[in-house]
Amino acid sequence: MAKIIGGLTTSHIPAVGNAIENNLQQEPYWKRFFDGYEPAKEWLKEANPDMIVVVYNDHGLNFFLDKMPTFALGCADIYHNADEGWGLKPQAPFPGDAQFSWHVAESLIDQEFDICTCQEMLVDHGFVNPIRALYGTLKEWPVKTLPVAVNVVQHPVPTAARCLKLGRALGKAIESYPEDMRVVIFGTGGLSHQLQGERAGLINVDFDIECMEKIATEPEWFTQFSNAEIMRKAGTEGIETIMWMVMRGALQDEVKVIHKHYHAPISNTGAGVLVLENQ
Amino acid sequence: MVWNKHDYDDIPGTYVFDGETAHASYNINKMLFTFNTEDCRDEFEADPAAYCDEFGVEGDFKECVIQKDFLRMLRLGCNIYFMAKMAIPRGTSVQDCGAAMQGITTEEFQAKLLENRVGLEEKLDKVGGYWNG
Numbered sequence: 001m002a003k004i005i006g007g008l009t010t011s012h013i014p015a016v017g018n019a020i021e022n023n024l025q026q027e028p029y030w031k032r033f034f035d036g037y038e039p040a041k042e043w044l045k046e047a048n049p050d051m052i053v054v055v056y057n058d059h060g061l062n063f064f065l066d067k068m069p070t071f072a073l074g075c076a077d078i079y080h081n082a083d084e085g086w087g088l089k090p091q092a093p094f095p096g097d098a099q100f101s102w103h104v105a106e107s108l109i110d111q112e113f114d115i116c117t118c119q120e121m122l123v124d125h126g127f128v129n130p131i132r133a134l135y136g137t138l139k140e141w142p143v144k145t146l147p148v149a150v151n152v153v154q155h156p157v158p159t160a161a162r163c164l165k166l167g168r169a170l171g172k173a174i175e176s177y178p179e180d181m182r183v184v185i186f187g188t189g190g191l192s193h194q195l196q197g198e199r200a201g202l203i204n205v206d207f208d209i210e211c212m213e214k215i216a217t218e219p220e221w222f223t224q225f226s227n228a229e230i231m232r233k234a235g236t237e238g239i240e241t242i243m244w245m246v247m248r249g250a251l252q253d254e255v256k257v258i259h260k261h262y263h264a265p266i267s268n269t270g271a272g273v274l275v276l277e278n279q
Numbered sequence: 280m281v282w283n284k285h286d287y288d289d290i291p292g293t294y295v296f297d298g299e300t301a302h303a304s305y306n307i308n309k310m311l312f313t314f315n316t317e318d319c320r321d322e323f324e325a326d327p328a329a330y331c332d333e334f335g336v337e338g339d340f341k342e343c344v345i346q347k348d349f350l351r352m353l354r355l356g357c358n359i360y361f362m363a364k365m366a367i368p369r370g371t372s373v374q375d376c377g378a379a380m381q382g383i384t385t386e387e388f389q390a391k392l393l394e395n396r397v398g399l400e401e402k403l404d405k406v407g408g409y410w411n412g
Contacts, residue, residue, distance in 0.1 A: 235293075236295055260409045261409060265392040
């Protein structure tokens with residue numbers, strides 16, 4: 001049977017891709033941010049997943065605003081990265097597993113999560129940068145992937161409570177797959193940031209740290225907030241933190257906290273790495 | 280025929296990209312979406328006005344596209360991620376736009392961001408359990 005080993009959270013901002021591309025990881029601005037990934041990389045190596053499920057949002061590469069699924073699932077054997085229009089170099093394609101994907105789709109829909117299935121899905125920096133931050137830049141990726149896209153770009157976007165429930169259904173879906181498979185879930189994006197408006201540049205360090213603490217140990221806490229309340233505290237793009245709830249919901253209620261790393265600012269954001277392991 | 284009010288409408292200095300905004304800025308965002316493709320970027324570059332016409336980008340929207348007034352594009356309701364596809368290759372970063380929105384320089388904007396770094400290790404030590412270098 002497939003088994004969820006654990007989950008982790010990570011930023012997915014474009015600047016991370018640029019820093020990797022230009023080999024800036026040990027420059028003073030980036031050093032503390034990237035050094036804090038080392039324990040997560042070691043854990044991931046030890047966890048040795050066959051499959052990573054990446055919960056992320058598309059920023060206008062695969063989905064335009066004409067058709068905007070709230071939740072979408074990759075159902076292909078390969079996912080291509082592509083030109084996003086502003087200079088990030090497209091990365092080698094990522095292997096998928098259509099049989100596993102369709103199992104997850106069937107299970108989610110049985111559990112009343114009517115997710116959009118995608119047999120072609122371009123993956124953008126939101127998907128690519130977390131993988132590069134954790135695996136490096138490779139011509140062939142050593143792991144299969146399942147993209148789970150959440151709309152956090154065009155409101156209405158789903159609530160944190162809904163994302164936690166989706167995560168729980170996703171966990172059941174994964175662990176009912178009959179093939180032996182070691183699975184790790186990435187929750188990407190966040191933490192607090194706001195890119196535009198007169199309040200651009202907002203970072204709320206105290207709220208970010210509180211989110212990290214609670215999402216690790218008591219994820220229901222985050223569901224008390226409406227999306228308006230999250231944006232008020234964490235900025236309009238801070239709403240991305242709801243994607244962490246999908247990862248968290250897929251794990252057991254009680255998890256072992258392996259690693260916590262927080263850094264601010266990185267570009268415009270507060271950035272958090274949590275590594276959580278199922279018991 | 281009214282647009283819903285939302286409990287995020289009164290967050291100061293904040294414009295949430297929702298159905299109302301997305302509806303009003305649909306054509307311009309659709310045009311900007313094509314900038315994922317090099318051929319489209321070249322076609323736009325050759326004749327910006329004609330390219331706007333092709334997508335029904337009119338009036339204030341068309342004017343600010345032609346003038347490359349990225350700040351005004353955002354104020355008119357362009358989506359930041361789509362707008363970035365036009366602005367970043369032309370040397371205007373998302374941070375430049377954020378700074379301009381506040382009427383400060385990008386250096387001042389970045390300095391404000393860096394204020395979040397002050398005392399971070401101490402704060403994390405106090406909460407406990409964080410990797411701290």
